[in-house]
Amino acid sequence: MAGILQQSLRCTLSGGRSLFSTLTRDATRSWTLPGIAASRRNASASSKIQVEMDSSTGIAVVTMQSPPVNSLSLDVLTEFCISLEKLEMDRGCQGVILTSSLPKIFSAGLDITEMYGKSPEHCAEFWKAVQELWLKLYGSSMVTVAAVNGSSPAGGCLMATSCDYRIMADNPKYGIGLNETQLGIVAPFWFRDTMVNTVGNRVAELSLQLGLLYSAPDALRVGLVDQLVPEQEVLRTAKDTMAKWLAIPDHARQITKSMMRKPTIDKLLSHREADIANFVSFITKDSIQKSLKMYLEGLKKRKN
Numbered sequence: 307m308a309g310i311l312q313q314s315l316r317c318t319l320s321g322g323r324s325l326f327s328t329l330t331r332d333a334t335r336s337w338t339l340p341g342i343a344a345s346r347r348n349a350s351a352s353s354k355i356q357v358e359m360d361s362s363t364g365i366a367v368v369t370m371q372s373p374p375v376n377s378l379s380l381d382v383l384t385e386f387c388i389s390l391e392k393l394e395m396d397r398g399c400q401g402v403i404l405t406s407s408l409p410k411i412f413s414a415g416l417d418i419t420e421m422y423g424k425s426p427e428h429c430a431e432f433w434k435a436v437q438e439l440w441l442k443l444y445g446s447s448m449v450t451v452a453a454v455n456g457s458s459p460a461g462g463c464l465m466a467t468s469c470d471y472r473i474m475a476d477n478p479k480y481g482i483g484l485n486e487t488q489l490g491i492v493a494p495f496w497f498r499d500t501m502v503n504t505v506g507n508r509v510a511e512l513s514l515q516l517g518l519l520y521s522a523p524d525a526l527r528v529g530l531v532d533q534l535v536p537e538q539e540v541l542r543t544a545k546d547t548m549a550k551w552l553a554i555p556d557h558a559r560q561i562t563k564s565m566m567r568k569p570t571i572d573k574l575l576s577h578r579e580a581d582i583a584n585f586v587s588f589i590t591k592d593s594i595q596k597s598l599k600m601y602l603e604g605l606k607k608r609k610n
């Protein structure tokens with residue numbers, strides 16, 4: 307699967323690399339995509355995804371930097387996808403570390419305002435972008451490590467569990483899990499499958515039905531994350547871990563990853579349009595819109 311994905315990515319992006327990258331120092335290239343938000347909404351250009359590629363190690367650090375909570379808006383998803391495509395195309399890049407620039411938050415998950423009060427067409431476009439990012443991350447041929455340096459509910463948890471390995475900051479105040487039912491919404495089958503593939507069926511069933519957010523120690527206990535380290539050591543540990551993964555012969559690791567993940571990816575690929583239609587019909591229901599409204603109001607009230 308990863309190979310197939312990679313091939314199609316190579317076709318999509320061939321020739322586009324130099325458009326976005328700038329050399330900042332000898333072995334390290336860093337880039338952002340300032341034009342995405344601006345061209346979509348005629349808004350001011352500010353990048354939400356920072357990529358720092360170290361060609362001496364073959365490791366790219368992809369940092370979400372979308373205050374206040376790194377919610378996955380359409381702009382963030384689009385920029386994230388392009389950055390991953392670009393890295394997938396780069397033969398010098400073998401590993402991606404995903405992290406956040408925000409204190410205490412990895413990602414608040416999908417941007418609820420993209421699903422509340424929006425047209426069916428907008429919801430369809432948004433959902434397609436969510437699918438696309440998951441396909442790229444879960445199906446990546448590169449080694450992917452999530453450096454979870456803060457809370458990571460719902461779509462944030464999906465991003466982390468789509469990586470090959472998860473290192474989380476050892477802070478019981480940080481929560482991670484698929485809490486969709488708490489919002490009155492239902493995580494789709496590919497969110498569920500990613501969770502099942504990570505923690506097994508029983509823990510996934512409890513987690514999904516109850517919409518559980520696990521504290522960092524509990525997340526380690528149920529296998530939702532692989533390792534806890536002090537907050538200031540999350541990124542360094544991710545780099546050390548990545549070096550170990552990159553020492554494995556790459557073709558053997560890639561084929562093994564593809565073998566493990568292909569059935570899950572194929573399931574979405576063969577039901578992609580139906581999944582979009584299902585999402586749009588569900589999310590635009592009056593009762594679901596009401597639940598989202600109440601949840602958003604609850605978030606705002608918490609602050610006061």
Ligand SMILES: CCCCC/C=C/C(=O)SCCNC(=O)CCNC(=O)[C@H](O)C(C)(C)COP(=O)(O)OP(=O)(O)OC[C@H]1O[C@@H](n2cnc3c(N)ncnc32)[C@H](O)[C@@H]1OP(=O)(O)O
Nearest residue numbers: 374377414415416417418419457459460461491492605606
């Ligand atoms: C078929 C349908 C399937 C759909 C699958 C859905 C997947 C999802 O990912 S749905 C999103 C689920 N996410 C959450 O439930 C997280 C909600 N947020 C939080 O719990 C907290 O914000 C936090 C723990 C992530 C951070 O807490 P804190 O630092 O205290 O920040 P605030 O709560 O004050 O939030 C600041 C600001 O951001 C807004 N906001 C938070 N999360 C989201 C979000 N996911 N989408 C959009 N906006 C979000 C929040 O409302 C505040 O806004 P203002 O009051 O305007 O400042």
